[in-house]
Amino acid sequence: MRKIILYIAASLDGYIARPDGDTSWLHDKRYMLEGEDYGYSTFLQSIDTTLMGHNTYKVVLGFKEPSPFPAKANYVFSRSSHPDTKQVQFVQQDAAEFVKELKQQPGKGIWLIGGGQINTLLLNAGLIDEFILTYIPIILGSGIPLFAAGAQERQLQALESKSYRNGFVQLWLQPS
Numbered sequence: 001m002r003k004i005i006l007y008i009a010a011s012l013d014g015y016i017a018r019p020d021g022d023t024s025w026l027h028d029k030r031y032m033l034e035g036e037d038y039g040y041s042t043f044l045q046s047i048d049t050t051l052m053g054h055n056t057y058k059v060v061l062g063f064k065e066p067s068p069f070p071a072k073a074n075y076v077f078s079r080s081s082h083p084d085t086k087q088v089q090f091v092q093q094d095a096a097e098f099v100k101e102l103k104q105q106p107g108k109g110i111w112l113i114g115g116g117q118i119n120t121l122l123l124n125a126g127l128i129d130e131f132i133l134t135y136i137p138i139i140l141g142s143g144i145p146l147f148a149a150g151a152q153e154r155q156l157q158a159l160e161s162k163s164y165r166n167g168f169v170q171l172w173l174q175p176s
C-alpha cells in the first residue's frame with residue numbers, strides 16, 4: 001500500500017507559518033548551507049502525488065515556481081466547490097475516505113504537504129504513515145500550528161534523526 005508522508009518544516013515552538021500565513025522565515029539566508037537541500041530532491045523523487053488544504057494551496061499559488069508540481073498528481077481539499085485546473089484536482093468529498101482509496105491505488109509515495117487542518121484530519125483518521133519533520137531554529141511565538149486544534153494524542157517512534165550545522169534538526173518518525 002502507498003504511504004502518506006507528512007514532510008514539513010516547523011519552528012521550534014511548533015508553527016508552520018506566521019499568523020498571516022507567511023513562511024519566508026523558512027528560507028532566511030542566514031540558514032543557507034551551500035549545496036544542502038535536507039533530502040528534499042531525493043524525497044521528491046519518491047512521491048508522485050501531493051495532498052494539501054485549500055489554505056496551503058492559496059499560499060503555494062503565490063510562489064514563483066510552477067505550482068504546485070506539474071509532474072505530480074496534486075489534490076487540494078476544500079469544503080466548497082472549485083473548478084479543477086490543469087495541475088490540481090479539488091476534493092470536496094469526505095477527505096479521509098478519499099485518501100484511504102488513494103492509498104490502495106498503485107503508485108509511489110504520497111506527500112502530505114499540509115497545512116495544520118489537513119494534517120490533523122489525516123492524523124486523527126490514522127492515515128499518516130511517516131512523518132519527516134524539519135525543525136528550524138526559530139521561535140515564532142504565534143502562528144499556524146503543525147496540527148490544528150482537535151488533534152488526538154498519538155505516540156510516534158523514531159526511525160532516524162539528522163542534525164545540520166545551521167541548527168536544523170530533521171526527525172523521521174512513524175506511528176508506534
Ligand SMILES: NC(=O)c1ccc[n+]([C@@H]2O[C@H](COP(=O)([O-])OP(=O)(O)OC[C@H]3O[C@@H](n4cnc5c(N)ncnc54)[C@H](OP(=O)(O)O)[C@@H]3O)[C@@H](O)[C@H]2O)c1
Pocket residue numbers: 007008009010015016017020021022023026052053054055056057059077078079080091092093094095113114115116117118119121144148
Ligand atoms: N512550514 C511548512 O513547511 C508548511 C507546509 C504546508 C503549509 N504551510 C502553511 O500552512 C498554512 C495553512 O495551514 P492551515 O491549517 O491554515 O490550512 P490548510 O490545512 O492548508 O487548509 C485548510 C482548508 O482545508 C479545507 N478543509 C479543512 N478541513 C476539511 C475537510 N474536512 N474536508 C475538506 N476540506 C477541508 C478548508 O478549505 P475551504 O476553506 O476551501 O473549505 C480549510 O479552510 C499556510 O500558511 C501554509 O503556508 C507551511
